[in-house]
Structures are given as C-alpha cells and as structure tokens.
Amino acid sequence: MVFAADEIVFWEVMLALGAVVLLVVIALLSLLLSFVRNIEASVVRVGDVARGVAGNTANIKIALTVADSLDEVVDEAGRHAQLLGVGAP
Secondary structure (H helix, E strand, O other): OOOOHHHHHHHHHHHHHHHHHHHHHHHHHHHHHHHHHHHHHHHHHHHHHHHHHHHHOOOHHHHHHHHHHHHHHHHHHHHHHHHHOOOOO
C-alpha cells in the first residue's frame, strides 16, 4: 500500500496536532491536580480551626451560667457588707 505525498503530510500534521493536544491535556490535568491539592490542604486547615473553636467553646454553657449569676453574687456581697457595716450604705 503506497500513500501519496499529500496523505503522508496530512497524517504527519494530524499526529503532531494529536501530540500537542495530548500535551495540553496533561498540562491541564496537572494544573487541576494542583488546585485540588491546594483545596484539600485548605479544608484540612479549616477543619483544624473548627476543632479549636469547638474546644474553646466546649464550656460556654457554664460560662453563661456564671455570667448570669454574677448579679446575684454582687447583691449578696452588698448585703454582707451592710451586715458587717463595711462600705457605702
């Protein structure tokens, strides 16, 4: 089977074009993989921060209860001061 010169040129151009397309696809997939790794690292960092926030707020109910009872503590301290004759009337 003998090919004409223009058919050989056509196939050479198509093979070269295919190689260029293959290189572009490899480059784009590599870029996508880089983006995915970057996103994954960011998600891990956000997860670490979220765990830290959860640890810092684990006892928030106790803190809110203490804050609510501070007025009662101040009133009781005032009554004690009055009974002991200490401080302003």
